[in-house]
Amino acid sequence: MKKFSAIVIAAGRGKRMRSKTAKVLHPVAGRPLLWYMVSLAGRVADARVVVVIGHQAERVRAFLEQSKAEFEPLDIVLQPDQLGTGHAVQQARTVLMPNGKAASRHCLILNADTPLLGRATVKRLLARHEKEKAALTILSTDATDPRGYGRVVRDGKGHVVKVVEEPDAGRAERAIREVNVGTYVVETSFLFKALARLRARNVQGEYYLTDIVGLAVAEGRRVAGMKTADASECIGVNTREHLACVEQVMRQRIRTRWLRAGVTMLDPRTTLIDDAVTIGADTVLYPGVTLEGRTKIGAGCVIRSHSRVSNSVVGKSVTIEDSSVVDSAVVEDQATIGPFAHLRPGSRLRKQSKVGNFVELKNTELGAGSKANHLTYLGDTSVGKQVNVGAGTITCNYDGYRKERTMIEDEAFIGSGAQLIAPVRVGKGAVVGAGSTITQDVPADALALSRSPQVTREEWAAKRRADFLEKTPPAPKSTPFSRGRKKGSKEPPSPLAGEGRVRGK
Ligand code: UD1
Ligand code: CA
Numbered sequence: 001m002k003k004f005s006a007i008v009i010a011a012g013r014g015k016r017m018r019s020k021t022a023k024v025l026h027p028v029a030g031r032p033l034l035w036y037m038v039s040l041a042g043r044v045a046d047a048r049v050v051v052v053i054g055h056q057a058e059r060v061r062a063f064l065e066q067s068k069a070e071f072e073p074l075d076i077v078l079q080p081d082q083l084g085t086g087h088a089v090q091q092a093r094t095v096l097m098p099n100g101k102a103a104s105r106h107c108l109i110l111n112a113d114t115p116l117l118g119r120a121t122v123k124r125l126l127a128r129h130e131k132e133k134a135a136l137t138i139l140s141t142d143a144t145d146p147r148g149y150g151r152v153v154r155d156g157k158g159h160v161v162k163v164v165e166e167p168d169a170g171r172a173e174r175a176i177r178e179v180n181v182g183t184y185v186v187e188t189s190f191l192f193k194a195l196a197r198l199r200a201r202n203v204q205g206e207y208y209l210t211d212i213v214g215l216a217v218a219e220g221r222r223v224a225g226m227k228t229a230d231a232s233e234c235i236g237v238n239t240r241e242h243l244a245c246v247e248q249v250m251r252q253r254i255r256t257r258w259l260r261a262g263v264t265m266l267d268p269r270t271t272l273i274d275d276a277v278t279i280g281a282d283t284v285l286y287p288g289v290t291l292e293g294r295t296k297i298g299a300g301c302v303i304r305s306h307s308r309v310s311n312s313v314v315g316k317s318v319t320i321e322d323s324s325v326v327d328s329a330v331v332e333d334q335a336t337i338g339p340f341a342h343l344r345p346g347s348r349l350r351k352q353s354k355v356g357n358f359v360e361l362k363n364t365e366l367g368a369g370s371k372a373n374h375l376t377y378l379g380d381t382s383v384g385k386q387v388n389v390g391a392g393t394i395t396c397n398y399d400g401y402r403k404e405r406t407m408i409e410d411e412a413f414i415g416s417g418a419q420l421i422a423p424v425r426v427g428k429g430a431v432v433g434a435g436s437t438i439t440q441d442v443p444a445d446a447l448a449l450s451r452s453p454q455v456t457r458e459e460w461a462a463k464r465r466a467d468f469l470e471k472t473p474p475a476p477k478s479t480p481f482s483r484g485r486k487k488g489s490k491e492p493p494s495p496l497a498g499e500g501r502v503r504g505k
Contacts, residue, residue, distance in 0.1 A: 002047035004126060005096050005104040005188065008037045009088040009209075010112035011054025011079040016238045022056040024112045025063060026243055029250040030274030030292055032063060033237060035070075036115035042072030044122050047104035050092040051112075054079035084206030085111070085182075086198045093192050102188035109209070111182030113237040116249055121228050122183065128226045129185040135221035136190070138163070138213060139183040141234045142227065148238055149179035150210050152225065160225040161217050163210035167203040178227065180210060181234040190221060250275070280316065298333070307338065315351075329361075332368075350385070367410065380422065381406040390416035390434060397422045409444065 014023020024034040034051075041049045049072055053060045057078055064076060075095045079088045089109055096103050106129065108122065121139070129137035138160060140152045150163045151173050163180045164173045186194075194212040202208060216223050228234065237243050254275055255268045262281030265271045272290045273279070279291070280299030289303045293311035297303070301314060304322040314320075314331045321338035328345035331337065335349040339357055346363035349355060353366040356373035364378045367385040372378060374391035380403050381395045393414050395406040404422035408414065412426045415434030426432060427444030435451045442448040 001102075002104040003130075004045045004106050004108050004185070005047040006041035006045035006049045006108040006110065007089055007092045007096070008034070008041050008049070008051045008110045008112050009079075009085055010034050010037070010060060011052050011057075011082055011088050011091075012085075012112075013055040013082060014113075014238070017240060017243070022060060023237065025056070025059060026237070028115050028237075028243070028247050028275075029254055030276060033115050034060065034063065034112050035067065037110050037112045037117075038064070038067075038071055038074065040117065040119055040122060041108065041110055042074075043119055044126065045072070045104075045108060048075055048095060049073070050075045050077055050095050052077055052079050052088045052091050054082050054088070084200065084204075085209035086195055086207035086211060089191070089209055090195045090207075093195075096188060097192050104188055107186050107188050107191055109184045109186065111236060114182055114234060115237070116233045116235055116246055117181070117183060118230075118233055121230070121233060124228075125183065125226050126185055128224060132222060132224040134185075134224040135187045135219075136213060136216045137185045137224040137226060139181040139234075140178050140225055140227045141181055141229070141231045142177050143179045143231055143234075144177075146174075146177050146179045149236070151176040152178040152180055154178075154225070159217075160213060160223050162214040165202065165204070165208060165210065179234070181228070182236055184209075186212065190216065286322075304339070312343075378406075380404065381408065383408045384410035384412070384428070386411045387414070388412075389414045390418060392417040393420070394418075395420045395422060412442075 010024040012023065017023050017026065019026065025032045038049065038051060051064060051074055053076060061076055064074060077091045077095060079091045096107060108126065125137060125139050143149060148166060150165045151169055152160055153162045153164055153173060153176065155161050166174065194215045197215060198207045198211055200207050213223060232249050235242055235246050237246055251272060254273045255265065255271060258273060258279050259265060263279045264284040267287035270287045271285050274292050276293065277291045277295045279297045282299055283297055283301040285303050286305040288306040290308040291297065292308065295309050295312050297314045298316035298318065300317040303309065303320045306322055307320050307324045309326045310328065312326050312329045312331065315333035317334045318331050319336045320326065324338035324341040326337065326343045329343040329347040331349045332351045334352045336354045337343065341355045341357065342360040343355065344360065344362040347361040348365040350366060350368040352369050354371040354373060355361060355366065358374065359372050359376045362379040364381040366372060366383045367387060369385055370383050370387040372389035376389055376393045378389065378395050379397040382405065383389065387408050387410065396419055397403050397406065406420050406422045407425040409426060409428040411429045413431045414426065415432050415436065417435045418432050419437045421437065421439045424438055425441040427442055427446065429445045430442045431447045432438055432442060433447065433449035433451065436448060437450050438448055
């Protein structure tokens with residue numbers, strides 16, 4: 001018989017979060033709370049993992065389905081009404097007691113809202129449970145602020161006798177600092193027998209899972225308690241304050257992980273790395289960098305301050321200068337981005353390509369060694385190798401109805417300030433003259449120009465200046481601040497010299 005099944009109870013609404021989103025879907029370091037617990041359950045249990053869902057069941061189920069590949073096989077069961085934690089666990093009966101026979105010797109029960117709980121701690125709890133041959137083993141910790149938690153009540157000999165929920169606790173019980181973490185190991189056959197006997201006779205009118213502790217003691221079954229010293233692991237997220245606290249601890253853990261793996265951070269406190277992110281050694285992260293979602297950063301990259309990389313794959317030795325955003329993009333080795341660049345979804349920078357200041361790319365590939373260095377928008381565009389895209393180039397990819405593609409072939413040269421009206425193709429090695437509006441395909445090696453011929457009038461500017469000065473007498477001698485300023489006027493002087501005087505005449 002297998003030893004340990006796991007039950008994650010995630011059906012609660014999380015009223016205290018004051019949110020439209022179910023509590024267990026609130027993210028911590030980029031993953032929903034529930035992810036951490038389901039992942040932990042899968043790593044410690046050798047038998048089935050059951051997740052009990054209820055509030056916003058469809059959304060929670062969708063998340064579990066979509067993350068299926070990351071988890072051990074799961075059973076999802078529904079708690080139709082949220083009648084308490086004991087009632088939630090009861091819903092797993094059909095899966096864990098098929099035909100009235102236990103599917104595994106013991107069950108690990110996890111609240112879904114303690115994402116910092118470590119695998120090592122849970123492993124120790126399972127070992128303790130086996131060693132003590134207990135019917136029930138409960139994890140506790142001494143909290144500096146026990147408010148909101150169930151208190152663990154022990155007898156004179158130090159044996160656990162019951163857990164009292166705060167609303168039901170008397171003054172003396174409230175003073176107890178040892179709290180129930182919401183992690184239990186229970187002999188499966190005892191568990192479901194005890195759950196059937198729960199009554200909702202308490203202040204909250206709920207079926208408390210915690211009441212099985214008292215039931216075990218009353219039956220003379222062995223109850224073990226394991227106290228963990230690390231209270232930060234045990235935070236149960238009930239409010240946004242708890243969520244913020246858990247976020248801080250999780251972020252710190254993730255930073256430590258990458259610092260140990262050879263990543264440099266100039267100011268770790270302001271460096272935010274989501275849990276699913278991976279980073280190569282010798283990458284340097286400047287203050288205020290955010291790495292989100294499923295981002296992968298290669299080795300030897302430099303990411304400067306206030307840049308954000310989301311759900312992107314970045315190769316080796318890539319430089320991302322300050323204040324750039326890279327979203328759902330692929331960046332190959334030795335490419336350079338920014339400062340102030342925006343790579344939108346579907347962008348791909350090939351090796352050693354370069355995207356400079358105030359350049360935006362969307363659904364665009366920039367070929368190896370190609371450059372778009374200044375003030376440019378490239379949307380729905382394929383740019384070949386060794387292309388130079390001049391400053392201020394714009395691909396006009398949208399006609400108000402449809403998006404169209406622009407193709408720029410290898411070694412083409414797009415002069416500054418060009419507009420390429422899609423769909424359009426610039427052939428290999430072709431040159432587009434600066435300031436051109438290109439509406440037709442340009443053959444390979446051709447020059448395309450579309451600007452009106454220049455008009456030059458000798459002395460025109462000098463004449464205009466003389467004309468103007470003739471009509472405007474010279475300024476009286478005065479300080480720059482008194483010039484043209486009416487008495488009592490609060491307005492600063494106009495920068496157009498003479499204007500005030502003309503009016504004052
Ligand atoms: C619970 C414990 C408390 C412990 C604390 C640790 C009980 C009665 N109390 O209190 O002793 O100190 O956790 O954080 O168990 N849930 C359901 N269905 C329900 C109700 C809750 O699935 O009907 C789930 C929630 O989604 C959550 C977990 O059970 O993941 C705990 O529920 P919550 O309401 O947060 O319990 P606490 O009041 O924190
Ligand atoms: Ca809780």
